[in-house]
Amino acid sequence: xxxxxxxxxxxxxxxxxxxxxxxxxxxxxxxxxxxxxxxxxxxxxxxxxxxxxxxxxxxxxxxxxxxxxxxxxxxxxxxxxxxxxxxxxxxxxxxxxxxxxxxxxxxxxxxxxxxxxxxxxxxxxxxxxxxxxxxxxxxxxxxxxxxxxxxxxxxxxxxxxxxxxxxxxxxxxxxxxxxxxxxxxxxxxxxxxxxxxxxxxxxxxxxxxxxxxxxxxxxxxxxxxxxxxxxxxxxxxxxxxxxxxxxxxxxxxxxxxxxxxxxxxxxxxxxxxxxxxxxxxxxxxxxxxxxxxxxxxxxxxxxxxxxxxxxxxxxxxxxxxxxxxxxxxxxxxxxxxxxxxxxxxxxxxxxxxxxxxxxxxxxxxxxxxxxxxxxxxxxxxxxxxxxxxxxxxxxxxxxxxxxxxxxxxxxxxxxxxxxxxxxxxxxxxxxxxxxxxxxxxxxxxxxxxxxxxxxxxxxxxxxxxxxxxxxxxxxxxxxxxxxxxxxxxxx
Amino acid sequence: xxxxxxxxxxxxxxxxxxxxxxxxxxxxxxxxxxxxxxxxxxxxxxxxxxxxxxxxxxxxxxxxxxxxxxxxxxxxxxxxxxxxxxxxxxxxxxxxxxxxxxxxxxxxxxxxxxxxxxxxxxxxxxxxxxxxxxxxxxxxxxxxxxxxxxxxxxxxxxxxxxxxxxxxxxxxxxxxxxxxxxxxxxxxxxxxxxxxxxxxxxxxxxxxxxxxxxxxxxxxxxxxxxxxxxxxxxxxxxxx
Numbered sequence: 001x002x003x004x005x006x007x008x009x010x011x012x013x014x015x016x017x018x019x020x021x022x023x024x025x026x027x028x029x030x031x032x033x034x035x036x037x038x039x040x041x042x043x044x045x046x047x048x049x050x051x052x053x054x055x056x057x058x059x060x061x062x063x064x065x066x067x068x069x070x071x072x073x074x075x076x077x078x079x080x081x082x083x084x085x086x087x088x089x090x091x092x093x094x095x096x097x098x099x100x101x102x103x104x105x106x107x108x109x110x111x112x113x114x115x116x117x118x119x120x121x122x123x124x125x126x127x128x129x130x131x132x133x134x135x136x137x138x139x140x141x142x143x144x145x146x147x148x149x150x151x152x153x154x155x156x157x158x159x160x161x162x163x164x165x166x167x168x169x170x171x172x173x174x175x176x177x178x179x180x181x182x183x184x185x186x187x188x189x190x191x192x193x194x195x196x197x198x199x200x201x202x203x204x205x206x207x208x209x210x211x212x213x214x215x216x217x218x219x220x221x222x223x224x225x226x227x228x229x230x231x232x233x234x235x236x237x238x239x240x241x242x243x244x245x246x247x248x249x250x251x252x253x254x255x256x257x258x259x260x261x262x263x264x265x266x267x268x269x270x271x272x273x274x275x276x277x278x279x280x281x282x283x284x285x286x287x288x289x290x291x292x293x294x295x296x297x298x299x300x301x302x303x304x305x306x307x308x309x310x311x312x313x314x315x316x317x318x319x320x321x322x323x324x325x326x327x328x329x330x331x332x333x334x335x336x337x338x339x340x341x342x343x344x345x346x347x348x349x350x351x352x353x354x355x356x357x358x359x360x361x362x363x364x365x366x367x368x369x370x371x372x373x374x375x376x377x378x379x380x381x382x383x384x385x386x387x388x389x390x391x392x393x394x395x396x397x398x399x400x401x402x403x404x405x406x407x408x409x410x411x412x413x414x415x416x417x418x419x420x421x422x423x424x425x426x427x428x429x430x431x432x433x434x435x436x437x438x439x440x441x442x443x444x445x446x447x448x449x450x451x452x453x454x455x456x457x458x459x460x461x462x463x464x465x466x467x468x469x470x471x472x473x474x475x476x477x478x479x480x481x482x483x484x485x486x487x488x489x490x491x
Numbered sequence: 492x493x494x495x496x497x498x499x500x501x502x503x504x505x506x507x508x509x510x511x512x513x514x515x516x517x518x519x520x521x522x523x524x525x526x527x528x529x530x531x532x533x534x535x536x537x538x539x540x541x542x543x544x545x546x547x548x549x550x551x552x553x554x555x556x557x558x559x560x561x562x563x564x565x566x567x568x569x570x571x572x573x574x575x576x577x578x579x580x581x582x583x584x585x586x587x588x589x590x591x592x593x594x595x596x597x598x599x600x601x602x603x604x605x606x607x608x609x610x611x612x613x614x615x616x617x618x619x620x621x622x623x624x625x626x627x628x629x630x631x632x633x634x635x636x637x638x639x640x641x642x643x644x645x646x647x648x649x650x651x652x653x654x655x656x657x658x659x660x661x662x663x664x665x666x667x668x669x670x671x672x673x674x675x676x677x678x679x680x681x682x683x684x685x686x687x688x689x690x691x692x693x694x695x696x697x698x699x700x701x702x703x704x705x706x707x708x709x710x711x712x713x714x715x716x717x718x719x720x721x722x723x724x725x726x727x728x729x730x731x
Binding site for chain 2: 363366395443444474488
């Protein structure tokens with residue numbers, strides 16, 4: 001971006017943001033690989049593309065707009081190229097990244113919204129303050145914005161326009177540095193003033209792999225250590241970087257570089273995550289077609305392996321202090337992170353997970369396992385009532401895929417439950433997934449549960465039972481359409 | 492091996508109340524924040540256990556030791572709960588069917604748990620790496636554990652001062668706990684529901700813990716937590 005224009009008083013440079021709304025959040029490696037195609041389609045038109053996250057990328061609009069004859073023409077060409085590649089997208093052009101992202105959200109699918117130059121403040125004025133904390137703006141003011149977005153409406157400030165009319169000192173006094181950044185954003189300025197010194201050349205860090213690393217995991221593991229070194233070097237000079245360029249060279253000389261948005265907010269783990277996405281996106285197509293069971297599928301990078309990985313901070317700014325422990329509710333000490341990353345390097349990123357309590361009715365839905373290092377967001381909010389939830393005490397052994405079972409009554413006929421939750425006969429014997437027949441000594445139910453009846457393909461109607469067999473084990477079983485399943489065991 | 496006894500001061504624990512506070516021991520480091528020194532002090536101190544298990548494991552879980560807990564059950568999670576409440580990180584390896592809310596009910600903190608559902612064939616290396624980071628590792632080994640692997644893991648344990656709770660057989664475990672009887676209460680033929688389970692736990696081990704001890708426990712109690720139960724079944728109150 002034309003960073004030298006953002007001294008105080010000048011409006012920030014024009015930015016074009018391309019947003020693909022159907023991209024999964026949080027991103028998975030398949031999404032990262034697919035998004036690489038979108039980025040290369042945009043790169044064909046404008047060489048310097050910055051990836052914000054898999055699903056959104058940004059370019060400086062001034063130069064390409066002059067080349068293509070206007071911003072409308074530029075946006076039209078880019079949307080045409082991306083939709084021609086088979087991806088739905090929308091674009092926005094405005095002063096500065098924040099306004100451009102909001103413009104991209106406001107655009108209709110397949111079109112671009114262009115905010116007039118120099119009028120960023122007027123463009124932002126009608127937006128509610130909740131955009132400071134919304135999911136899509138998470139890259140810039142992730143958690144600090146949540147407090148502001150909650151508190152400002154209670155103080156009588158509902159829109160960014162009203163927030164911008166406050167004196168800047170008040171915003172900083174009340175909310176600290178994030179408040180100052182948010183205030184500059186609301187006024188249409190870049191959130192951080194630039195550092196006056198030009199950066200010295202030796203802030204980049206690199207690692208060589210000899211012999212070349214054929215799999216992605218050791219490279220990602222090294223990337224975390226490199227990112228820590230880079231952050232330490234920047235912090236020692238009181239700087240933070242706005243973008244980080246990740247450059248990977250393979251053994252046959254091919255080079256792949258990608259610019260990632262950093263804003264000084266990414267941890268070393270997050271930088272390593274972006275290296276993983278970049279490597280996933282760089283896979284040759286043949287590797288993606290391999291069978292899932294084969295070793296090397298989805299893990300092997302370029303043929304021959306990676307020989308060099310380097311991280312180059314791009315556009316450094318003065319660093320503000322930043323609280324630790326923003327990610328997750330427990331501070332993950334370095335020792336635990338090292339151990340988890342080592343196991344992830346052995347078994348894969350998804351092998352080490354941390355449970356996040358989630359909402360849900362069945363025993364398998366009560367917690368979402370999130371891979372170590374990813375954001376801990378539950379799939380379903382845990383603090384809702386969830387009527388029909390299984391009662392406390394909950395079972396200790398939960399079958400992720402329900403086991404087929406057979407439950408018969410005293411005469412040997414299968415037990416069924418009508419739509420009105422009426423039992424055909426009391427259950428007498430049970431066999432779990434082909435095991436020995438056990439006599440049922442106590443049972444309770446049926447507890448009917450009808451989930452998502454408003455969507456025919458996702459509707460589930462089942463009745464749950466608690467069964468105690470002669471050996472003292474208690475089971476949570478469910479019958480759906482006459483078929484019995486074991487959902488959990490009270491071990 | 493000398494065991495340092497804990498001076499844990501517990502508040503009154505009743506079935507139905509939450510898990511109370513446990514004072515954290517010196518020995519390993521305070522997990523929340525920077526460690527005073529990264530060099531672990533092996534064999535010093537012990538991890539606390541829930542007060543309901545205090546009779547069965549009077550010295551707590553000695554650092555550098557292995558506890559064999561029989562078949563995988565809520566008892567393994569209950570053994571880890573005392574340390575988790577006090578701030579330790581717990582890792583669970585080899586249990587893809589873990590019921591996390593049952594673990595939370597017993598007292599484990601999900602923010603300080605690491606789950607490795609399938610450690611694969613290189614599970615001894617995985618467990619050794621986990622022991623470097625976490626104070627307590629719950630392991631369900633895939634089948635019989637050869638003697639060489641056992642010796643190597645015990646050496647890692649002594650070096651890093653952690654505790655390994657094994658849901659299976661482990662020759663030479665310092666402590667062994669087994670659930671010998673279980674009775675569910677609250678459920679009849681066609682009415683009621685599972686409310687609580689009384690279990691009889693037998694503990695023995697080596698050295699100072701060689702004398703077998705038995706204890707009746709509510710595992711789980713009506714609110715999911717672990718508590719002491721008397722021989723005589725007390726009246727269960729209808730909590731709705």
